[in-house]
Amino acid sequence: MQTIKRDLVIIGGGPAGLAAAVSARKSGLDDILLIERDRILGGILNQCIHDGFGLHTFKEALTGPEYAQRFINEFQSLGIEAMLETIVLSLDKDRALTVSSKKGFLKIQAGAVILAMGCRERTAGAISLPGTRPSGVYTAGAAQNFVNLQNIMIGKHIVILGSGDIGLIMARRMTLEGAKVEAVFELLPTPSGLARNVQQCLNDYNIPLFLSTSVFELHGKDRLTGVTVATVDERFQMIPETRRFVPCDTLLLSVGLIPENELSLNAGVRLEPATSGASVDDQFMTSSPGIFSCGNVLHVHDLVDHVSEEAALVGRSVVDFLSGRTLSTLPARIPMVTGKDVRYVLPQNISGKEDVTLSLRVTRPMRNASVLVTDRGRKVARKKLIRLHPAEMIRIKVKAKDIETAEKLEVSVQ
Amino acid sequence: MKKKNLVCIVCPNGCDAEVLMEDGSEIKILSIDGCTCDKGKEWVEQELTHPMRTIASGIPVEQGDFKLVSVRTDAPIPLGKIFDVMTVIKRRRVKAPVNIGDILVPNPAGTACNIIATRNVKFTE
Numbered sequence: 001m002q003t004i005k006r007d008l009v010i011i012g013g014g015p016a017g018l019a020a021a022v023s024a025r026k027s028g029l030d031d032i033l034l035i036e037r038d039r040i041l042g043g044i045l046n047q048c049i050h051d052g053f054g055l056h057t058f059k060e061a062l063t064g065p066e067y068a069q070r071f072i073n074e075f076q077s078l079g080i081e082a083m084l085e086t087i088v089l090s091l092d093k094d095r096a097l098t099v100s101s102k103k104g105f106l107k108i109q110a111g112a113v114i115l116a117m118g119c120r121e122r123t124a125g126a127i128s129l130p131g132t133r134p135s136g137v138y139t140a141g142a143a144q145n146f147v148n149l150q151n152i153m154i155g156k157h158i159v160i161l162g163s164g165d166i167g168l169i170m171a172r173r174m175t176l177e178g179a180k181v182e183a184v185f186e187l188l189p190t191p192s193g194l195a196r197n198v199q200q201c202l203n204d205y206n207i208p209l210f211l212s213t214s215v216f217e218l219h220g221k222d223r224l225t226g227v228t229v230a231t232v233d234e235r236f237q238m239i240p241e242t243r244r245f246v247p248c249d250t251l252l253l254s255v256g257l258i259p260e261n262e263l264s265l266n267a268g269v270r271l272e273p274a275t276s277g278a279s280v281d282d283q284f285m286t287s288s289p290g291i292f293s294c295g296n297v298l299h300v301h302d303l304v305d306h307v308s309e310e311a312a313l314v315g316r317s318v319v320d321f322l323s324g325r326t327l328s329t330l331p332a333r334i335p336m337v338t339g340k341d342v343r344y345v346l347p348q349n350i351s352g353k354e355d356v357t358l359s360l361r362v363t364r365p366m367r368n369a370s371v372l373v374t375d376r377g378r379k380v381a382r383k384k385l386i387r388l389h390p391a392e393m394i395r396i397k398v399k400a401k402d403i404e405t406a407e408k409l410e411v412s413v414q
Numbered sequence: 415m416k417k418k419n420l421v422c423i424v425c426p427n428g429c430d431a432e433v434l435m436e437d438g439s440e441i442k443i444l445s446i447d448g449c450t451c452d453k454g455k456e457w458v459e460q461e462l463t464h465p466m467r468t469i470a471s472g473i474p475v476e477q478g479d480f481k482l483v484s485v486r487t488d489a490p491i492p493l494g495k496i497f498d499v500m501t502v503i504k505r506r507r508v509k510a511p512v513n514i515g516d517i518l519v520p521n522p523a524g525t526a527c528n529i530i531a532t533r534n535v536k537f538t539e
Contacts, residue, residue: 049485065484151472195430
């Protein structure tokens, strides 16, 4: 098998991979290879044809394909090499990759690797839906691919389980295409997606959203004929007398996203239970030296603008690592821990030598509260917020001068 | 005096706006609370008088490297016109090549917008 060498290999050509590649090149790195399994660059943005992308980055509301194209244009104008229709089969801790393409197998030895594989949708199997196994059950993203890229309509009477953003976006999309969206059911007492999407994707079209309600059985032999739904109590247990049958021919699942980290695990990368992504330092380097992570494979984002920003930082970090500047000067000695009402905080370890932007999510919806960063009780940073919601990632800046002597930083909501 | 609550859709922040209005059928806004930017306040005023939305869809392409070219309105359209505009979009067919920004339908259903391409579709045999 042929073996080639590259200073930097980026796995994944979605928004994270593209922004990381562009940033690394602009930081002076020549020898970059990006590997993408699809025939086109842009990743999941290609099927996200609704607008609202790029409000932070470009100050305008672009659709997914337009947002992707801006980065693809920059990537191509910088002459960065991409291998399309190529799958990475393995990655080890010494940054040796085996890849497969139409040309055959290839081994690549990388000086540094950026993991940018994105995430996958939780499926019907993953949430153990009881009942029959008829056709007509799709994840919302798969349905989005059929309808928006392949011009295949997937059903006429649609029920959506889960109020994640993709489910809400698909409720509107299917309605515009002439389908009847009967209802959206959400197990939690609050919507999982952004409030604006509940407004413009459901309320605008009079699509009902039932909270604390879930699907408990699928019906139908060949094609789905309906679902049994019921309300749940505070412990998410079904209240039997609320069971009712909702006729439909299609069920879309929008029940969560999981970072796709199979490759990372084989490379010895330590994962965090709270994010299902890698544990990283403030350079976004994982527990395997020289292997970095960014975008949805690191933690599921709600805004692509934040993915691009994070990936650009990783591109610069990698160039520092390759030039030998990182490990000796910036050991990530300060652990970050979660306190009251914080589900996760990232990075998980920081050096204290550079300013750092923390990304975090809260555990429950709250109003008029502050995110507080403390070092053994001493306040390091604080951000006041009117609304805090688990669906909305919160970012808070911490200055190096405030954490030089810190031993452990705790992030909590007060 | 009457109160109305709206969720702003201008950006992903989705601010909760609380509007105080004078009683009566005519809309006279007394105060807007909860918006964190001026664009949001403008949107709230618009939403109460004549709500506007942007929409996105797809148009089939002949001889393209994609089966569909994704499209959107290049300016907001009245909420009540969405399905009229969709009917126009659904009838349209285009030939490759198509480039981002190409106007595929000018002023659909009499609205002050264009339907523009949001994807490059190359010509293939």
